[in-house]
Amino acid sequence: MRNFTFRDIPFLAVSQSYDSRVADWIARVEAADGAALPAAYKDAVNTLILTLDAQASPNAGVSNLAALKQLIIPAGPATMAGCMVPFLSSMPAATAVGTAGGWDIIRAQGARGNGTNNYINLGLGVSAVTVTNRSHGGWFALDNTAGTRIMITNRDASNAGSIYMDQLNTTQVRSINHGTSILATTPTPSTGLYGSVRLSTAQQILKVPGTAATVYTDASPATDSSAANYQALAAGLRNTAYSRHRGGVIYVGNAVNMDTFNTAVTTFMSTISSISF
Numbered sequence: 001m002r003n004f005t006f007r008d009i010p011f012l013a014v015s016q017s018y019d020s021r022v023a024d025w026i027a028r029v030e031a032a033d034g035a036a037l038p039a040a041y042k043d044a045v046n047t048l049i050l051t052l053d054a055q056a057s058p059n060a061g062v063s064n065l066a067a068l069k070q071l072i073i074p075a076g077p078a079t080m081a082g083c084m085v086p087f088l089s090s091m092p093a094a095t096a097v098g099t100a101g102g103w104d105i106i107r108a109q110g111a112r113g114n115g116t117n118n119y120i121n122l123g124l125g126v127s128a129v130t131v132t133n134r135s136h137g138g139w140f141a142l143d144n145t146a147g148t149r150i151m152i153t154n155r156d157a158s159n160a161g162s163i164y165m166d167q168l169n170t171t172q173v174r175s176i177n178h179g180t181s182i183l184a185t186t187p188t189p190s191t192g193l194y195g196s197v198r199l200s201t202a203q204q205i206l207k208v209p210g211t212a213a214t215v216y217t218d219a220s221p222a223t224d225s226s227a228a229n230y231q232a233l234a235a236g237l238r239n240t241a242y243s244r245h246r247g248g249v250i251y252v253g254n255a256v257n258m259d260t261f262n263t264a265v266t267t268f269m270s271t272i273s274s275i276s277f
Contacts, residue, residue, distance in 0.1 A: 019053075022046045025087050032081040040275045041076050048268040049087075055260045058199055059133065064261050067135065068253035070094070070124045070230070074110040075139070075248035075272060083111050084120070092123030098242075107277040109141055109269075110248030112233065119234035119242055124252050126154045126163060126228060131178050131220055135258070136230065137165060137195030137207070138250035139265050144170045144190055149243035150235065151194055152250065154228045163230075165196055167245070177204050179220035184208050193262040197255045205258055213258035 018026065026042055052065035059067065072094050074083035080103050084094040096103060102114030113119060140151050146169050153164035165175045167186060175182045175196045182204055192209025199205070204218035232250050235242045249265050 018042065018046045019049055021088060022049050024089065025085065028089065029077050029082045029085045032085055033078045035078055037076060038275055038277060041272055041277070044268055044271045044275070045073065045076070047271075048264055051264040051267075052261065055257060055264065057257055058197075058255045062254070064256045064264070067256050068251050069128050070122050070250075070252045072120075072122070072250050073248070074105070074250065075269060076107055076277075078105070078107060078277070080105070080111060086123075094123050095121040097121055104246075106246065108273050108275060110139070110246050112141075112143070112244050112246040113242055115143075115242050115244045117242065120232040120247070120250070122230040122232060122250070122252060124230050126230065129252065129254055132198060132200050133254045134177065135195060135197040135254065135256045136163070136177075136252040137193065138232065139193050139248040139269050140191070141246040141248070142167050142186065142190040143244035143246075144186075145244070146170065147241055149241070149245060150231075150233065151243070151245055151247075152230060152232045152252075153234055154230050165194060166243075173206075173208050175204065175206050177218070177220065179204060179218040182206050182216045182218055184211075184214070187211070193249075193265050195256075195258050195261065197258055199255050207258040207262055213262075 030036055053063045055064040057064050057067040070091050071087040077083045080096040084096055097119050098117035102118045103111050105111045136152050148166050150166040162178050168174050171186055173184045173186055177196045177198045187208050187210040195207040197205040201220045204216050205213050207213040230252050232247055233243050248269055
């Protein structure tokens with residue numbers, strides 16, 4: 001047997017140590033994709049998760065990460081099966097609905113549907129979070145076409161439910177979180193984190209790219225009436241068309257700190273933009 005020497009070191013496989021939750025997610029995504037994820041991408045996911053876990057949410061003793069009830073990261077995986085893997089195995093399964101071949105994936109940015117029948121069922125009912133301790137949203141590249149194009153909602157074709165965030169005719173972002181309609185100007189460029197937080201029956205916090213989270217007076221009912229699941233990139237409300245927004249990170253949960261959450265997700269998306277997939 002040949003003696004080991006330092007000349008062997010460059011040929012040894014180096015194992016990166018990841019947070020155990022990240023390592024589990026990576027294994028499930030790679031199994032769904034049937035291929036390994038780039039090392040630099042896995043590093044970026046690990047940094048994202050550790051950052052979210054260190055950030056305080058509005059709820060005492062709860063981190064931004066721990067506040068989440070659903071988190072999918074379509075930016076990075078090679079297939080829609082990989083894009084639908086929830087971050088924690090305990091989170092509900094997400095489903096890509098509609099024409100299987102209709103999805104368009106840019107790995108550094110995420111997935112978008114065909115604008116005809118594709119959307120994501122996030123598998124989480126509205127009743128999983130309370131009216132006064134709720135957040136939802138994601139990193140989206142808006143398609144900027146005329147009409148009403150949804151980012152995230154619990155509405156369906158029958159117009160049931162009362163939660164949605166969408167883009168109106170390229171000029172405005174609208175958010176209803178069991179209350180009145182909140183409007184913000186569509187930012188330029190219209191790519192980044194869009195999120196809504198409700199901490200009381202009287203206020204909603206809305207975040208769009210390029211501005212700090214803004215508090216709006218927004219009266220809401222005390223309880224939820226809909227059992228519909230959250231959906232992303234779906235048709236609904238008065239929509240007749242599905243959106244072609246591209247989603248890179250999509251989440252639902254209890255309230256998060258929108259500004260720090262935005263910093264973590266935006267840094268992650270910027271980091272992976274230079275990775276060779």
